[in-house]
Amino acid sequence: MNKYWSETIKGIAPYVPGEQPRAGRLVKLNTNENPYPPSPEVLEAMKAAVTDKLRLYPDPNCSRLRETASRHYGVPAEQIFAGNGSDEILAFCFKAFFDPGDTILFPDITYNFYEVYGELFGVSYRTVPLTESFEVPIEGFFTDNDGVILANPNAPTGKTISLEDIEFLIKRNRQAVVIVDEAYVDFGGESSIGLIPKYDNLLVIRTFSKSRSLAGLRIGLALGQRNLIEALIRVRDCINCFTVDWIAQAGAIASLEDTKTFTHYIGRIAATRSRMTEHLRESGFHVIDSSANFLMMSHPVIRAKALYEALRERNIFVRFFPKPRIDNYLRVTIGTDEEMDIFYDALMDIVMATNRLLPESEQTPNPGD
Amino acid sequence: MNKYWSETIKGIAPYVPGEQPRAGRLVKLNTNENPYPPSPEVLEAMKAAVTDKLRLYPDPNCSRLRETASRHYGVPAEQIFAGNGSDEILAFCFKAFFDPGDTILFPDITYNFYEVYGELFGVSYRTVPLTESFEVPIEGFFTDNDGVILANPNAPTGKTISLEDIEFLIKRNRQAVVIVDEAYVDFGGESSIGLIPKYDNLLVIRTFSKSRSLAGLRIGLALGQRNLIEALIRVRDCINCFTVDWIAQAGAIASLEDTKTFTHYIGRIAATRSRMTEHLRESGFHVIDSSANFLMMSHPVIRAKALYEALRERNIFVRFFPKPRIDNYLRVTIGTDEEMDIFYDALMDIVMATNRLLPESEQTPNPGD
Numbered sequence: 001m002n003k004y005w006s007e008t009i010k011g012i013a014p015y016v017p018g019e020q021p022r023a024g025r026l027v028k029l030n031t032n033e034n035p036y037p038p039s040p041e042v043l044e045a046m047k048a049a050v051t052d053k054l055r056l057y058p059d060p061n062c063s064r065l066r067e068t069a070s071r072h073y074g075v076p077a078e079q080i081f082a083g084n085g086s087d088e089i090l091a092f093c094f095k096a097f098f099d100p101g102d103t104i105l106f107p108d109i110t111y112n113f114y115e116v117y118g119e120l121f122g123v124s125y126r127t128v129p130l131t132e133s134f135e136v137p138i139e140g141f142f143t144d145n146d147g148v149i150l151a152n153p154n155a156p157t158g159k160t161i162s163l164e165d166i167e168f169l170i171k172r173n174r175q176a177v178v179i180v181d182e183a184y185v186d187f188g189g190e191s192s193i194g195l196i197p198k199y200d201n202l203l204v205i206r207t208f209s210k211s212r213s214l215a216g217l218r219i220g221l222a223l224g225q226r227n228l229i230e231a232l233i234r235v236r237d238c239i240n241c242f243t244v245d246w247i248a249q250a251g252a253i254a255s256l257e258d259t260k261t262f263t264h265y266i267g268r269i270a271a272t273r274s275r276m277t278e279h280l281r282e283s284g285f286h287v288i289d290s291s292a293n294f295l296m297m298s299h300p301v302i303r304a305k306a307l308y309e310a311l312r313e314r315n316i317f318v319r320f321f322p323k324p325r326i327d328n329y330l331r332v333t334i335g336t337d338e339e340m341d342i343f344y345d346a347l348m349d350i351v352m353a354t355n356r357l358l359p360e361s362e363q364t365p366n367p368g369d
Numbered sequence: 370m371n372k373y374w375s376e377t378i379k380g381i382a383p384y385v386p387g388e389q390p391r392a393g394r395l396v397k398l399n400t401n402e403n404p405y406p407p408s409p410e411v412l413e414a415m416k417a418a419v420t421d422k423l424r425l426y427p428d429p430n431c432s433r434l435r436e437t438a439s440r441h442y443g444v445p446a447e448q449i450f451a452g453n454g455s456d457e458i459l460a461f462c463f464k465a466f467f468d469p470g471d472t473i474l475f476p477d478i479t480y481n482f483y484e485v486y487g488e489l490f491g492v493s494y495r496t497v498p499l500t501e502s503f504e505v506p507i508e509g510f511f512t513d514n515d516g517v518i519l520a521n522p523n524a525p526t527g528k529t530i531s532l533e534d535i536e537f538l539i540k541r542n543r544q545a546v547v548i549v550d551e552a553y554v555d556f557g558g559e560s561s562i563g564l565i566p567k568y569d570n571l572l573v574i575r576t577f578s579k580s581r582s583l584a585g586l587r588i589g590l591a592l593g594q595r596n597l598i599e600a601l602i603r604v605r606d607c608i609n610c611f612t613v614d615w616i617a618q619a620g621a622i623a624s625l626e627d628t629k630t631f632t633h634y635i636g637r638i639a640a641t642r643s644r645m646t647e648h649l650r651e652s653g654f655h656v657i658d659s660s661a662n663f664l665m666m667s668h669p670v671i672r673a674k675a676l677y678e679a680l681r682e683r684n685i686f687v688r689f690f691p692k693p694r695i696d697n698y699l700r701v702t703i704g705t706d707e708e709m710d711i712f713y714d715a716l717m718d719i720v721m722a723t724n725r726l727l728p729e730s731e732q733t734p735n736p737g738d
Binding site (some may be wrong): 002003004005006007008009012014015016017022028031033034035036037038043046047050051052053054055056057058059060084085087088091095096097098099102116117119120136176177198201209213214215216217219227228230231234235237238239240241242245246247248252 | 371375376377381383384387395400402403404406412416419422426428457460464570584585586596604606607608615
């Protein structure tokens with residue numbers, strides 16, 4: 001079947017994103033999408049970009065977008081790179097900064113895609129174990145390396161790494177690039193963007209798919225000093241010079257300009273996250289403090305896989321990772337309050353139904369007890 | 370400056386696309402864009418796709434687009450892959466089908482990006498010289514190889530390869546993939562898509578950037594048997610699962626459904642091409658018979674580089690490749706009749722002005738002589 005495949009591709013296990021079910025009425029809390037729509041101004045800007053101009057190639061350098069991002073983040077435009085989603089930019093980083101045989105470091109529990117990039121591009125990696133309570137032990141990264149990647153806040157735990165720890169690492173790691181993937185930082189983390197003027201080995205990655213409600217548009221940014229940005233440009237120009245289409249550029253610009261809607265929805269998600277954390281804990285769940293738009297949770301008795309499957313039967317999609325150390329956790333995106341109530345009620349139903357089947361000594365308190 | 374760069378990136382010369390000048394009034398005949406707009410139905414479909422749904426990730430498999438393409442091309446949907454422009458798909462091919470150390474073949478004069486992909490992914494390549502008259506000598510490819518890439522029609526010559534020759538090669542090359550890049554085929558070439566059911570080593574690449582007036586939207590397709598398509602899916606899912614955004618999927622579907630506008634504009638471009646070829650030849654230019662939306666031309670006396678620069682001073686952008694064998698040619702995109710008249714008049718002006726500076730023996734006939 002695969003006699004024409006490359007050796008790399010024959011052996012590789014690709015990244016598996018959360019399901020994108022197409023049909024019917026369901027509660028989709030499995031891919032950390034934003035439950036709130038993009039701002040109307042963003043939609044207007046995109047519609048306005050649907051013109052005859054689409055016959056022309058887009059601006060490969062996304063100049064207007066980078067100028068807008070420059071004002072927004074307080075970083076010069078030439079220190080900003082735009083791509084077709086942050087995953088694409090992360091993949092470009094593996095060609096830009098690492099060679100086959102290099103060894104890069106990232107936590108044992110983090111965004112699964114990092115190891116897939118390593119496999120694809122023949123870059124070795126060593127994982128640094130998180131602590132028992134899923135903290136990133138920053139000294140664990142003070143070893144020989146050709147690069148470090150950290151998600152901050154980390155996924156799927158939702159835990160932040162302090163800016164002090166990040167800076168400590170960057171300082172100790174001047175021989176190689178430190179990539180900080182801030183996909184979820186707008187929901188409560190501390191950004192490392194302020195460190196860019198001080199360190200030419202820091203690259204910060206951002207996405208518009210989470211806090212900016214634009215997963216369907218595909219926009220990511222990288223911010224760092226010019227030496228790093230130029231390497232990304234060079235990789236892009238060896239793959240596809242025009243990665244970001246006209247409409248996506250227009251939408252991204254409008255998104256950065258509309259701080260009000262953005263702040264409003266971020267606030268709502270944070271409020272829902274607090275409320276839900278509290279309720280789940282009251283009901284006996286272990287819930288990790290999250291700075292992201294998802295919660296990582298486990299139940300003292302019922303296995304995460306069973307909960308995942310029972311929720312799925314009720315058309316509620318959450319994420320379960322069958323991986324060491326986290327295979328008894330669910331990762332649940334923060335939806336609207338209504339969605340979270342449906343999720344919570346279903347979860348309580350499942351817990352009660354399971355309780356009935358257990359010996360009394362193993363039962364957990366029913367909600368309301 | 371580049372101490373953090375990978376070795377691959379330090380040494381590579383990226384692809385250089387034609388300029389995308391942003392300012393003012395100019396005649397842009399340098400990147401083979403379509404001078405006619407996308408059909409109004411395509412624009413309407415895109416506007417209709419600008420909705421709150423953009424908060425969700427796009428369908429990674431582009432199912433509706435592939436179903437529409439299936440009806441359009443008469444190939445099963447599972448034999449179709451969609452990407453963020455055909456360049457991205459070509460890059461994916463290099464990871465999907467070739468390993469470092471493999472040797473692939475392509476003509477010495479063809480789309481420059483093929484050698485860039487080879488450099489980036491460490492795949493060796495051997496070029497097969499075109500004949501004196503820029504024909505692809507198909508027997509030249511009957512040698513050991515791990516893959517062949519042909520642009521048909523070829524770029525920047527605009528010459529077609531016959532379907533017979535393509536099939537002959539595919540049959541002789543069953544040990545490896547033959548990739549046929551049909552970026553320009555709608556303008557007058559013969560497509561190899563009809564051969565797909567017979568050969569599992571044929572992959573055909575299409576773009577929406579040329580004949581479909583959607584360069585600014587970024588859509589490409591690959592068509593081939595399932596074994597090849599699955600390898601491309603696997604590469605994609607190791608880089609960026611969601612390469613084609615919602616709006617691009619909607620626009621591409623509408624484009625495939627509107628055959629009428631498409632056929633109309635293709636006809637106009639072909640008519641302009643014939644007329645311009647004739648005029649230029651009457652004025653002493655050597656013009657290659659083109660099946661694409663551009664003309665490759667040279668002047669018996671004035672060097673292409675001088676013409677290129679003189680045109681540029683008049684805000685007329687064409688393409689000049691400073692490469693062996695073609696460094697005395699211009700590649701000129703077929704624009705509207707009006708644009709081509711401006712181009713032609715400017716060219717005649719330049720020829721006459723140059724004539725005045727030449728000894729009589731070297732002068733070319735003035736237009737109208």
